[in-house]
Amino acid sequence: MIDRFKVTAHNSTRVEETALRETVRSIFTACGVSPKDADTATDVLVTADLRGIDSHGVSNSLRGYVQGFHDQELNPTPEWRVVRETPGTANIDSDAGLGIMVAPRAMEIAIDKASKVGVGTVTIHNSRHLGMISYHAMMALPHDMIGMTMSSCPVNVNPTFAAEPRLGTNPIAIAAPAGTEKPFVFDAAMSVVPANRLIWALRLDQDLMPGWVADDDGTPLMHPVPPPELGDDGIPQANILPLGSTHELGSHKGYGLMAMVDILSGILSGGGYGVKPGRPTFNHYVTAYNIEAFTEVTEYKQMMDEWLVMLKNTKPSPGHERVLYAGLKEAETLADRKSNGIPLHAEVLSWFDTACQKLGVENALQNRF
Amino acid sequence: MIDRFKVTAHNSTRVEETALRETVRSIFTACGVSPKDADTATDVLVTADLRGIDSHGVSNSLRGYVQGFHDQELNPTPEWRVVRETPGTANIDSDAGLGIMVAPRAMEIAIDKASKVGVGTVTIHNSRHLGMISYHAMMALPHDMIGMTMSSCPVNVNPTFAAEPRLGTNPIAIAAPAGTEKPFVFDAAMSVVPANRLIWALRLDQDLMPGWVADDDGTPLMHPVPPPELGDDGIPQANILPLGSTHELGSHKGYGLMAMVDILSGILSGGGYGVKPGRPTFNHYVTAYNIEAFTEVTEYKQMMDEWLVMLKNTKPSPGHERVLYAGLKEAETLADRKSNGIPLHAEVLSWFDTACQKLGVENALQNRF
Numbered sequence: 121m122i123d124r125f126k127v128t129a130h131n132s133t134r135v136e137e138t139a140l141r142e143t144v145r146s147i148f149t150a151c152g153v154s155p156k157d158a159d160t161a162t163d164v165l166v167t168a169d170l171r172g173i174d175s176h177g178v179s180n181s182l183r184g185y186v187q188g189f190h191d192q193e194l195n196p197t198p199e200w201r202v203v204r205e206t207p208g209t210a211n212i213d214s215d216a217g218l219g220i221m222v223a224p225r226a227m228e229i230a231i232d233k234a235s236k237v238g239v240g241t242v243t244i245h246n247s248r249h250l251g252m253i254s255y256h257a258m259m260a261l262p263h264d265m266i267g268m269t270m271s272s273c274p275v276n277v278n279p280t281f282a283a284e285p286r287l288g289t290n291p292i293a294i295a296a297p298a299g300t301e302k303p304f305v306f307d308a309a310m311s312v313v314p315a316n317r318l319i320w321a322l323r324l325d326q327d328l329m330p331g332w333v334a335d336d337d338g339t340p341l342m343h344p345v346p347p348p349e350l351g352d353d354g355i356p357q358a359n360i361l362p363l364g365s366t367h368e369l370g371s372h373k374g375y376g377l378m379a380m381v382d383i384l385s386g387i388l389s390g391g392g393y394g395v396k397p398g399r400p401t402f403n404h405y406v407t408a409y410n411i412e413a414f415t416e417v418t419e420y421k422q423m424m425d426e427w428l429v430m431l432k433n434t435k436p437s438p439g440h441e442r443v444l445y446a447g448l449k450e451a452e453t454l455a456d457r458k459s460n461g462i463p464l465h466a467e468v469l470s471w472f473d474t475a476c477q478k479l480g481v482e483n484a485l486q487n488r489f
Numbered sequence: 490m491i492d493r494f495k496v497t498a499h500n501s502t503r504v505e506e507t508a509l510r511e512t513v514r515s516i517f518t519a520c521g522v523s524p525k526d527a528d529t530a531t532d533v534l535v536t537a538d539l540r541g542i543d544s545h546g547v548s549n550s551l552r553g554y555v556q557g558f559h560d561q562e563l564n565p566t567p568e569w570r571v572v573r574e575t576p577g578t579a580n581i582d583s584d585a586g587l588g589i590m591v592a593p594r595a596m597e598i599a600i601d602k603a604s605k606v607g608v609g610t611v612t613i614h615n616s617r618h619l620g621m622i623s624y625h626a627m628m629a630l631p632h633d634m635i636g637m638t639m640s641s642c643p644v645n646v647n648p649t650f651a652a653e654p655r656l657g658t659n660p661i662a663i664a665a666p667a668g669t670e671k672p673f674v675f676d677a678a679m680s681v682v683p684a685n686r687l688i689w690a691l692r693l694d695q696d697l698m699p700g701w702v703a704d705d706d707g708t709p710l711m712h713p714v715p716p717p718e719l720g721d722d723g724i725p726q727a728n729i730l731p732l733g734s735t736h737e738l739g740s741h742k743g744y745g746l747m748a749m750v751d752i753l754s755g756i757l758s759g760g761g762y763g764v765k766p767g768r769p770t771f772n773h774y775v776t777a778y779n780i781e782a783f784t785e786v787t788e789y790k791q792m793m794d795e796w797l798v799m800l801k802n803t804k805p806s807p808g809h810e811r812v813l814y815a816g817l818k819e820a821e822t823l824a825d826r827k828s829n830g831i832p833l834h835a836e837v838l839s840w841f842d843t844a845c846q847k848l849g850v851e852n853a854l855q856n857r858f
Contacts, residue, residue: 204782204783204784206606206607206779206782207576207577207605207606207607208576208577208602208603208606208607208608208609208782209606209607209608209778209779209782209783211783211784233577234577236576237575237576237577237578237606238575238576238577238578238610239577239578239608239609239610239776240577240608241607241608241778243783266752266753266757278806279800279803279812279814280812280813281805281806281809281811281812281813282803282804282805282806282812283803283804283805283806284803284804286799286800286803292746294745294749294752296752296756304748304752306745306746306748306749308739308741308742308745309742310742312733312738312739313739329737329738331737331738334806337806337807338804338805338806338807339806339807339808363732363733363739363742363743364681364732364733364738365738368698368700369681369698369700369733369734369738370677370681370682370732372677372813372815373677373678373679373732374732375815376663376675376677376815377661377675377746379673379675379800379814379815380663380675382796383635383663383665383673383793384635384778387665387789387792387793387796388635388778388780388783388784388789389783389784390783390784390785390788390789390792392792393792393796393799395799396792396795396796407608409578409610409753409757410575410578411757413573413575413577413578414573414578414580414612414757414758414759415573415580415757415758415759416759419759420756420757420759423756423759423761423762423765424752424756426765427751427756427762427765430655430762430764431648431655431748434648434651434652434653434655435651435652435653435707436650436651436652436707437647437650437651437652437703437706437707437708438652438706438707438708439708440650442650443648443649443650443651443655444649444650444741445648445748446741446744446745446748
């Protein structure tokens with residue numbers, strides 16, 4: 121399992137966005153997904169690749185989804201439904217459908233509610249992986265709304281002072297529109313690093329940084345350590361630390377934020393928390409705030425632009441070229457990859473060849489440029 | 490300024506809650522605050538003291554408020570008003586009134602909206618200090634709702650890679666009810682430490698921990714350093730780091746969360762962001778989620794209890810007695826201080842004597858037990 125992931129710097133090829141979309145869509149439909157859901161799921165994955173969030177794009181995620189459909193752990197045709205609803209809220213049973221297919225529908229409902237009563241919040245239970253969670257938050261942007269997403273994940277993070285993991289990496293995303301500047305788009309696990317970062321370290325044969333994981337007894341490891349092996353499920357065998365790493369550096373804050381995500385996504389939705397026996401792997405939360413319900417949109421956008429320009433013009437500390445804000449680098453990568461293609465590793469391209477052959481679909485990536 | 494704060498471990502006296510409330514209320518009314526607002530402000534301050542959040546109780550905060558009324562920087566009789574409203578949202582002009590007086594009214598509005606449309610969000614601009622921000626979130630608890638609070642604060646935290654401060658410590662609070670367990674109440678600055686922690690270190694003559702502040706050029710200081718001096722405004726002259734401290738430990742996440750608070754509290758409300766020239770010192774955000782709008786309240790409470798018991802029964806790591814969840818220790822302190830009184834330092838008791846004399850009000854704390 122490890123060898124196939126070994127990465128060398130010069131072993132990737134750029135592929136056209138349209139070809140990648142075509143192939144990914146074909147793979148989803150070959151797995152039994154409807155054309156509409158396949159379009160949505162493809163857009164979530166390829167948008168991650170376009171924005172440079174490769175950890176949540178086709179390379180890492182798609183093969184797991186294909187396996188999940190094959191193992192009947194994922195429902196390719198979820199009959200998701202709203203189980204409870206008010207003018208500003210809804211709770212959705214995702215019917216074991218992937219978050220990347222169901223959450224965009226939930227966000228559409230939240231946006232519709234926000235257009236009517238100013239704010240819309242939708243929880244999603246009995247669900248599966250949400251992909252790059254900022255995708256769903258970003259759906260609010262063209263509506264002049266602010267979007268938020270949270271996802272309660274399987275457990276691999278230790279609470280502060282704990283000897284065992286009790287929470288998922290539980291990411292939070294927020295997307296806020298601007299005028300002429302690139303929108304603010306924040307998307308981060310509330311653990312010090314996401315689980316994917318440990319897999320990445322294993323592939324690159326890098327030590328983990330001090331403060332990323334705890335020892336078997338829960339003591340934070342404040343020196344470099346070798347990356348953990350992966351379990352049979354592909355999950356790193358590690359006690360990841362909350363954002364803040366140690367109590368002195370505020371790990372109780374990362375712990376509290378992960379707990380907040382479990383409450384709003386898992387418990388409020390009735391879906392269950394991380395270590396609850398029999399809990400589905402993921403539960404989610406989305407919210408849309410209609411800017412016009414609070415202030416004039418033009419004034420808001422003017423102030424956002426002013427604020428974002430202030431942040432990016434901030435004097436950098438020595439050794440750093442510039443100060444970024446969340447979403448800025450991703451917008452730059454998007455522009456590059458739209459024009460010049462999306463880099464995929466040779467191993468990923470070879471996986472596409474094999475998968476397409478096995479599923480009997482055409483692989484548009486064979487016409488790479 | 491520094492000497493008066495020097496603390497010795499055995500130099501405090503426990504005072505009765507009722508006596509403290511009486512004196513604090515008298516001080517507020519002597520500053521021109523209405524009886525209703527004085528009751529509210531007193532409850533916010535004394536609740537912080539009862540829960541052991543001494544940094545936001547009477548000791549640290551009240552003298553600043555009295556000075557603010559004297560300097561006319563704080564409006565003792567704010568004519569706050571809703572400037573925009575929808576069924577699920579409102580935006581309030583706080584008329585330079587203290588957050589501890591106006592935000593509880595905003596939360597009442599949010600709770601009322603949540604009871605009607607499932608969720609209520611209220612922003613507050615042109616405001617002042619919010620006190621212990623979880624107070625306002627906790628107002629949702631008796632209504633079987635989940636409460637959230639955020640506050641965009643004056644600037645003293647550096648963004649990741651920045652040589653200069655651009656954000657406030659921007660705290661986030663969430664309060665979620667349980668059944669028989671103590672409620673989950675999280676309340677934390679999104680910087681690695683709140684500004685008050687540096688003042689505390691100065692009082693105790695303690696070095697700051699590695700990872701708390703940056704050098705003058707913005708480089709994170711990863712070794713112990715002496716506490717910074719206070720400026721004329723009583724604010725520590727330091728570049729505080731975001732939660733995460735360094736980029737490797739995820740400081741871009743603390744930075745992103747502080748930015749989220751600036752957007753939802755400051756920019757969405759039209760009040761302005763941290764370093765905007767002429768910006769009022771604080772802008773806020775409150776939300777209430779009606780649990781019944783998402784799921785059965787009894788089922789929610791049963792699952793919350795189960796989850797909280799699981800967290801507090803988690804095996805602790807070596808050197809730690811137990812694993813806590815946010816709000817648990819505070820509930821224990823509350824029970825103790827309700828019965829045994831609130832410990833106040835001699836210097837604080839002496840300040841009360843002087844202040845009461847100056848304002849011509851009776852000091853009920855002279856009957857301490």
